[in-house]
Amino acid sequence: MNTVLDTVVIGGGAMGSAAAWALSRRGRQVTLVEQFGPGHKMGASHGTTRNLNPGYHQPEYVAMLAEGLALWDELEQESGEQLLARTGVVNHGPEPRFAAVAAALNEAGIRTEFLSPAEAGERWRGIRFDQQVLHMPDGGQLNPDAALPAFQRLAAARGADIRHHTKVVDFQVDDGVRLVFESAAGTEVVTAAQAVVTAGGWTEKLLGGAFKGGALEGAGDAKLRIPQLRVTQEQPAHFRIADDGAVWPGFNHYPGAGAKYRNWYSPVYGMHTPGEGIKAGWHGVGPVTDPDLRSFLPEPVQLAALQDYARTWLPGVDPDAFEAVSCTYTTTPDEDFILDRIGPVVIGAGFSGHGFKFTPVIGRMLADLATGTRPAPQIFRAGR
Incomplete structure (x- = not known):
């Protein structure tokens, strides 16, 4: 069975949680998927300071x-x-x-x-x-340990579907985004109108097959060349x-x-x-x-x-x-963030150890990109 969704946010750390919050405030249908459990210490968004x-x-x-x-x-x-x-x-x-x-x-x-x-x-x-x-x-x-649950709780109160222990094991781009989820419930194939990728250190692994020659390819001839992430x-x-x-x-x-x-x-x-x-x-x-x-x-x-x-x-x-x-x-090589969109894919990545203070703003900016409201400033464009 192929589930059809509106906006899938991939990665439930700081930026993904803020994006789900910002999108839910605009009345968008949001599904947030995170491969680990709440409060995990595998990435960059844990701890109390x-x-x-x-x-x-x-x-x-x-x-x-x-x-x-x-x-x-x-x-x-x-x-x-x-x-x-x-x-x-x-x-x-x-x-x-x-x-x-x-x-x-x-x-x-x-x-x-x-x-x-x-x-x-x-x-x-x-x-x-x-x-x-x-x-x-x-x-x-x-306090990240308090902020992330707050973003997610408020997003869920507005209808967002928050799914922990749900891993995206396949990511393909066409007119929409085809995703395969794995969780304790089994494997689920999903078609999303758009995906917001906030996967931190897993960004390039996640996009995997969607990368060709260092670029993310969208529908048609559209390409987004992404700076190398370390x-x-x-x-x-x-x-x-x-x-x-x-x-x-x-x-x-x-x-x-x-x-x-x-x-x-x-x-x-x-x-x-x-x-x-x-x-x-x-x-x-x-x-x-x-x-x-x-x-x-x-x-x-x-x-x-x-x-x-x-x-x-x-x-x-x-x-x-x-x-x-x-x-x-x-x-990123210049320590400026990546906030950009190609076709149905919005990318928030490369926060370079100084992004957390901006979390709710980045959530707003990702929501702007997902809804076509306005682009991010030039210094955050992937092709800068």
């Missing part, structure tokens, strides 16, 4: 930040859940773009202030600050708090040249995860992985370097008492 770091100066991202702050508020009110802890975010280090970031955010009505390292250290003594400090009080930490296993750690009186904002530390940054892999991000400690990690430099064959074990050299970082720059933690954690990044 993600920084909402407003530190952007590009106009497309700044506009998304302003919209996102309003949408997170709206989602909190609609769901009755607290999803954002407004601790503020501090970015520091010899980063030349801080002035441009402050100017762009202030113009958009997002607050900023510059502090000296000494002033910042008085406020947040658990962190040793480096050269210059940009404080963004509208930032904070989002899937990595990222390995932050939760360090035990040693200074119980310290106050913790979210933070990002940007390195410069010189001996004191010699063993750095990337900028460092961090935040307080209640009940687990201070989360800190390198950004997007973990080992390349197959999402179905992950070890979940930290790369020891990078982990040792992260401990050294904590020993030097985080006086409020115990660098020798930690719990390593694991997630995936799916990264």
